[in-house]
Amino acid sequence: NAGVMQNPRHLVRRRGQEARLRCSPMKGHSHVYWYRQLPEEGLKFMVYLQKENIIDESGMPKERFSAEFPKEGPSILRIQQVVRGDSAAYFCASSPPELGQETQYFGPGTRLLVL
Amino acid sequence: AQSVAQPEDQVNVAEGNPLTVKCTYSVSGNPYLFWYVQYPNRGLQFLLKYITGDNLVKGSYGFEAEFNKSQTSFHLKKPSALVSDSALYFCAVRDLGTSGSARQLTFGSGTQLTVLP
Numbered sequence: 293n294a295g296v297m298q299n300p301r302h303l304v305r306r307r308g309q310e311a312r313l314r315c316s317p318m319k320g321h322s323h324v325y326w327y328r329q330l331p332e333e334g335l336k337f338m339v340y341l342q343k344e345n346i347i348d349e350s351g352m353p354k355e356r357f358s359a360e361f362p363k364e365g366p367s368i369l370r371i372q373q374v375v376r377g378d379s380a381a382y383f384c385a386s387s388p389p390e391l392g393q394e395t396q397y398f399g400p401g402t403r404l405l406v407l
Numbered sequence: 408a409q410s411v412a413q414p415e416d417q418v419n420v421a422e423g424n425p426l427t428v429k430c431t432y433s434v435s436g437n438p439y440l441f442w443y444v445q446y447p448n449r450g451l452q453f454l455l456k457y458i459t460g461d462n463l464v465k466g467s468y469g470f471e472a473e474f475n476k477s478q479t480s481f482h483l484k485k486p487s488a489l490v491s492d493s494a495l496y497f498c499a500v501r502d503l504g505t506s507g508s509a510r511q512l513t514f515g516s517g518t519q520l521t522v523l524p
Contacts, residue, residue, distance in 0.1 A: 296450075323510065334497060335451070337511040348511060383450055387510070394439065394501070394510060398451040 294319065296386050296399035297366075304405045305374045313369040313402045317386030324367045325396055326359060329381040341367060342389075374406045409434045409502035413515035420488050421523050428483040428518045430498030439501040440481040441512065442472055444494045451497065457481060468492070488522045495519050 297316040305311050317324050323342055327335040340348040341361040352359065356374075361367040371378055381403050385396035410433045420426045432438055439458050443451040455466025462474040472483045481498060496519075499512040 298450075325511070327512075327514075334514040334516045335499075335512075337513070340510055351511065385451075395441070395453055395456055396510075396512060397453060398443070400450040403448075 296321075296384055296397055298384050298399035298402050300402060301400060302403050302405070304407065306407050307375055308373050311371040311374050311378070311404055311406075313371075313382050313384075313404070315367040315369070315384030315386075315399060317367070317384075318397055320388060321386035321397075322389045323387045324361050325385040325387075326367075326369050327383045327385065329383060329401075331380070335383060338369075371404075374404075376406045379404055379406045409438075409500050409513045411498050411500050411513055411515040413496075413498055413518045415518050416516070417519045417521070419521045419523060422490055423487050426485050426488040426492070426520065426522070428496050428498075428520060430481045430483065430515060431479050432481060432498070432500045433479065434500060434502035436503045438481075439503060440472075440474060441499040441501075442466065442470070442481075442483050443497045443499065445497065445517075446494050454483070454496075490522045490524050493520055493522045 299314050325340050326338040329335045337351040339352050339359045344363050356372045358370045381401045383398050383401045385398045387394050387396045412431045441456045442454040445451050454470050455464050457464045457474045465471045470485050472481050495517050497517050498515040
């Protein structure tokens with residue numbers, strides 16, 4: 293059973309470009325979470341999605357950031373017009389839908405560097 | 408609001424000695440508590456969790472943690488440390504007092520564990 297998969301593992305963008313980060317959850321998991329880890333800091337929650345629905349986006353910046361989890365395909369975190377402060381590691385996690393089985397399993401992360 | 412504190416940025420211990428990594432939490436309801444480990448340039452690996460039941464939880468690689476409701480703590484422990492345990496450890500909490508749709512984890516700032524040979 294493959295774990296959570298993220299790609300790319302490393303992404304370099306120039307200021308003003310767009311970054312698209314992909315996450316494929318573990319098999320059987322229908323809940324996806326995105327977290328951001330700034331250098332020397334812990335993980336900060338960004339967004340929680342189920343298939344075709346955003347459940348909780350309370351941690352998402354109000355501008356330039358968006359996320360989706362379509363019926364088919366991976367979850368996408370999209371950052372428009374990137375700035376240097378967006379440089380961070382972005383982690384995706386997934387969990388099964390059942391209540392009480394809510395351990396979140398993390399992918400290897402995408403390390404975004406904005407030049 | 409939920410929060411987690413890991414009071415030690417760095418813990419050093421000699422190989423073979425017991426180790427403790429401290430975590431305290433604050434929630435409005437009952438907590439789900441988790442420990443994760445992160446190796447350099449890697450994702451987080453799940454170690455163990457407390458949801459309900461016995462206060463002493465056993466997890467992967469010989470780690471265990473004790474839930475203490477009165478002290479609102481969930482310290483991570485291992486009886487005999489290995490050099491390979493050296494990594495960054497994160498405590499996380501989910502507050503069951505929040506709405507059912509809120510599944511976000513709140514993480515501590517992490518504790519760097521170094522096991523010296």
